[in-house]
Amino acid sequence: MKKRILAVAAMATAAVLGVTGCSGDSGGSGGGSEDKGDITIGVFNGWPEGEAASYLWKSILEDKGYNVSLEYADAGPVFAGVASGDYDFALDGWLPLTHKKYFEQFEGEIVDLGAWNEDAKLTFAVNADAPIDSLEELAANADKFGNKIIGIEPGAGLTMTTKDAVIPEYGLEDMEYITSSTPAMLAELKKALDADENIVVTLWRPHWAYDAFDIKDLEDPKKALGEAESIHTFTSTGFEEDFSEVNEWLSNFKMDSDLLFSLENVMYNTDEEIKDYTPIVEDWIAENQDYVDGLTK
Template structure:
């Protein structure tokens, strides 16, 4: 799933990089979804569908809301804390609980969590929707450009993934990956490398923080780098990176990020659920919000609520546009 008309000059310290291990699971692992689709209904995303102005409505009678967020998925915590800030201004009490994806979906299906904001479809979380879909309420998609990528520094020569076959020496003949068990790693090994003939590259896998540290070092050294990455990710805001074109579609198509709630949530929280339905974030907004939350020159993942408060102060129109359904 993204970003960036603005490239920030911040070089992030390794401590912040460690907090950002989104890639460990943002591209689906074998235990998540690797089927072609959860169903045709998930193959499209209309982010404006169901938007409605509730700015003049009273807060719901019930006030306690629990939001689930996925460990290591930065956009999950960014959106959870963003909605928390909006809700708390209206008198709600919000608790954010961190989970791996599987127990997160289980918690919503069982009614222990009110909603989660990080449902990736039509592929990544297809298996969860197949298993729990009849116990969930879809509150709509808020992002429509999620995808797995191979990315390079902006000023390097390669334009397509295939260019790495003949330009490998420009990138030290290496492709830097993330966790060995991540779906992104599997896709790169089984699809991208064979389809583009990239056997000339040494494909290294270790961890998302190590991949991000390699980007940071290459930027400091002024050298080229090729990495496996995904959108949305704040690396696009922190570093001048760009995606290589993928004419063969080896890295998969676009994914859409949905919010899924427990059964009955919309009846119990009509205003709060409508605010969630109104949520839309573009590349620049999400990248900047995540960078404020996780960038070392900012909050470095140490105070997500304060980070969101700063971002909302810098984007004073956002809250009103959200509640009025005008994002």
Template sequence: MMMTRGRTLTALLAALCALLLVAAGCGGREAQTGQEQKRINIGYIAWDEDIAVTNLYKVLLEQRGYHVTTTELEVGPIYAGLAQGNLDLFLDAWLPETHADYWKQYSGQLEDLGIWYDQATLNIAVPNYLVDVNSIADLKGRSGEFGGVITGIDPGAGLSRVTKENAIPRYGLDYQLQTSSTTAMLASLEKSIKDQKPIVVTLWHPHWAYARYPIKDLQDPMGAMGAAEQIHSVGRPGFAQDFPEVTEMVKKFRLDDRTLASLENAINSAPKGQESQAARTWAEQNPQVINSFAPAR
């Protein structure tokens, strides 16, 4: 009987220990799940506005205890990664036109978290000191002043196609679109402004150049450059449920053109590797913007 009671007691103790281990294990899994929910992977493309807002979110979320990974990819893999759940968040979905193909393919698997910028436009611009040039139409008959060229960006860019195929013929402009790269275009723009010489360039919103240089967009009464697009934030399936705090921030997030240009300029001007510090400094200098969507707790 003593052996039976002893074995029974041992079995009970063993069962109790097992229950305690299971409970501890469950607690550990719950804790790990909670910890995992503090890990977020933001995918981004190498466009200035996406680099800027991604760094801003990285700073703000880390201040809230999140472990933030940022992953640079091309646009297609970004959408595929979100749909597959390998990425959590993307802050630079251009709709309805620029990313239309990706949206058509993947939108049923994604969570649209809202629009944070609604003036994404393609433009032709000149320095402010050209006071008598305010419309694309004003360029007609004056190609000699500008060397007969519109200084553009990459030949394969949509902006280059729209300028060459739409703007130049519709306005009857006797100009050649001189394509090379965004970097070369900006260098030419900066040099011309320094020398106070005429120049006409292709540009787009949002871009930090509007915060750094005294430039203006030319009016487009014929609508040759197309309508404004919106920039959306997009989450993977289940994002809102898994990240309610971040979802609330993202849905409140709004930047106007001037504010976004300021943020882009701050990030773009930072030495390589110091983008997050630049974003942190910008956030500290613009508390009213931050408090509008991510107030201090």
């Protein structure tokens, strides 16, 4: 867990907003050493599925001759950065619920290329041996969880959904809802599990935490967290013109949850401190070469 916190912090600190996505390509295909321009991918802080997909495309595009940088920020600033052209695209827009407000806010300023994964789900997770199984039981048992719900970034779509839907639907107003960051939430989760204490956190699927920790989801009979969602790629309005072949590749991009989990697992389920996942991702690509090659055909 320490390495995950350090990794995100180091990369977030290194992120500098800049208009870097304005160099167009020739629209041709293929790879090689030709410099085809600079591309900046916006990455949500603490969201591993988006980071994993971003590293995957960084390696793919660099192999094709593009110069790619990853810029980290919370969801709101990433949407704003893509809308302004500071970022060229991002890979972690959840619809129809989690990031609906951002897609509406920046309508006409960003382009939705469609979904690359259809199995996304917002969740409330607890330790596997917690005394409750449903969100309907949480208010009556709040004291067993220290009267706290541990959340993630304040600007995250999950945070908005928790405040606007889950808390009022299940009468959780008397519980303290703590938001800070995904690494901080994961650190609190690990701390509680190590101490054999109950804890409730806001989480989502797909996430490597379900492989790393003994946790379970609370049932959501009122569907306050919504049904399964899809994860979308969205670009700046000028991206298709500037990078036509990449736009086509991203429009056709699909990645099922089994493949995504396998990539996340090799990136995050390690005790090593990792600041650059590129070598790990390149090894994963070599083991899944047929799939990766198909992404740019």
